[in-house]
Amino acid sequence: MLEGLSNSLQKALGKLRSKGKLSEDDVAQAMREVRLALLAADVNVKVVKDFVDKVRERAVGQEVQRSLTPGQQVVKVVYEELTQLMGGQQARVRMAAVSPTVVMLVGLQGAGKTTAAAKLALSFRSHEHRPLLVAADIYRPAAIDQLQVLGRQIDVPVFSMGADVDPVKIVEAGKQEAIRQGADVMIVDTAGRLHVDTELMDELARILQLVPADELLLVVDAMTGQDAVHVAEAFHEKLSLTGVVLTKLDGDTRGGAALTVRAVTGCPIKYVGLGEKIEPLEAFHPDRMASRILGMGDVLSLIERAQQTLDMDKAQEMEGRLRKAEFTLDDFREQLQQVRKLGPLDQIVKMLPGVNKLKGLDNLQMDESKLQRIDAIISSMTKQERSDPGLMNASRRRRVALGSGVTVRDVNQVLNQFEQARQMMKQFSGVGKRMGNKRAALQSLKSMPGFSGLSNPAELMVGKENPLLPGPGDAVGPRRHHKKKRR
């Protein structure tokens, strides 16, 4: 996500990086390009102006000019200002003192409110809450059905009263129902409406009068253009929002709306949605997003995801076996399955630092079916073969190929990959004897083919793989960067 903005910003700043001294012209030139990059990403005209002014002011200031690597300091300034622009710190959801906590989703048509409602319910449930979905969109055909279907999919109760009841009544009754069921969070899906539609905006105000929301979240399509300002302002003025949910970030949008909405309303972005598949909404981390935009990757999110989805016990058990060099095909398959649980491969890969600088990755379709095929091939082996791949002679390979519907070449390939993985394991198994949970998650990741570049996360964030940002307190570190890759 946000690759476009990321690429053009990196290009604009790349020229500065190598400079030992910055003239005013250098800065002015770079700022012009930053401005265009942000405008092309749909960041609001006025927001861009303020942002560029702020960066320029700091860039010609003492802090930058006196450092030994002014070019990199400018990048750091941009990173800090971007983080600031997106809200600085992660904003958490406000829970009511007396349950149920009322969360209401509002926004334009087609922003993704209903999908976001279901995903939000799933997030709450994964944090041990008992959510109730309330279907208050009586206008769009089949909107209530949609929420009910989604509710069934994720096994969260949905409260609805059909499409002929005043939404105000539905929400009121929904709250009673939440109390009756003992649900501690109630998520209200409202109808999409234009911010200039006074009648429908009044309806929201009436609902909020009777059932005040603890969280009133504006759902914004990340692909929204300059109009995001008017929408956000109008909703905020009329209803006082408490936060923003940014949806469809899995597209190739440059996501300027994210920067704009936060800047004009001052409401933090609390969640981001990726795709129509119902998975929990992800919390929004301004600093991580800024680092993604500047091409520095987002290893922290990746590790967190790994911690949530990977099975730590299994990982540790496997590590133990590794050390005794007992890595078998069963373990190999186990690892593949765990990585698949992390999510679509192309999303994972994009969280790695430096990856978006690789040419042509945009078009690369990470092939999930290949993983499936490996799975099938290993499944076609006998127990004995799996624990001792050395047994695999030509005739056994032929049998496995027939059994899994592939060619012998594919079987050979898998066996080779396995052998490589095993070699890699041996190298790694010396490292990290006392791994904490984070290290363990990382460990199981990096043992995967293709993830072997991962080493210490701290090193990745600031180290040699990451030429853009000077490390903490590393203003005087040109030597660490002299090998950076250039395109």
Add this chain to the structure above:
Amino acid sequence: MGIFDKFKRGLEKSRDAVFGKLTGLFQGRKLDDSVFDELEEILIAADVGVDTAVWLVGRVKQAAWRERLVDTVRLPNLLQMAMEEALAGVDSRMRTAETGPSLYLIVGVNGVGKTTTIGKLARRYRDQGKRVILAAADTFRAAAIDQLVIWGERAGCDVVRHGPGADPAAVVYDAIMAARSRSMDVILCDTAGRLHNKGNLMAELAKIQKVASRELPGAPHEVLLVLDGTTGQNALNQAKAFQEVVSVSGIALTKLDGTAKGGVILPIVREYGIPVKWVGLGEDIEDLEIFDPAAFSAAVCQP
């Protein structure tokens, strides 16, 4: 109500919010570079995009030089002319089959208003006395089929559908068979919203198109890309990606009744040459109009 008035009414909010600034800009100012800089900014704020904004301002500047203007009175007309030039060559007629049913495939990313646009199109063709059948090929999103069925009832036409999760190409196949045997004039195919960077989903779209053209020669007669009028520069990526996979033949621009004014169609028409055929100006089944470049430019530029 004439088409011009309808445009003007639909675009009222946008003119107030964005182009309203034009009027202020043009009033009683001397013509100098600061006026052009501001004009450029206003255009960018209308999602026209940096390149096309620069191009439009360049055209206006040239014309102003030629006419040796010293004040801003005539600027709206010049801008209008420049916009019309950018949109020139737009043919908003829909292609039809010489014999048998015409099949129109409706595509777009999630939440742009594909199903709603189909409902409005269906009503429009019905009102012209055509026999219309709808194909519910969005088998993915929860309750999308139900939504289309409701629109079908409102517009008074049949809907061919399978269960959720069925193969969309199969739905289109069945719709073609049904249209033949019931001698229908128009087949409108709804498809699931898909982000243009999802390769597998785009491949599914290509398959639908392949099946359609195999079963019905010449089909799809139009591939309409539905764009949300509030979308920013990403609409260019959408147009390009869909164009590559299913050769989009026209655009339907929706949600123009808000404050966004769909300035993004200017770069799309100018750079990719895909004509805009329809505009959605509201939520009622009647709120769909044929796109008219002159009316659009005039509604935007004239006070």
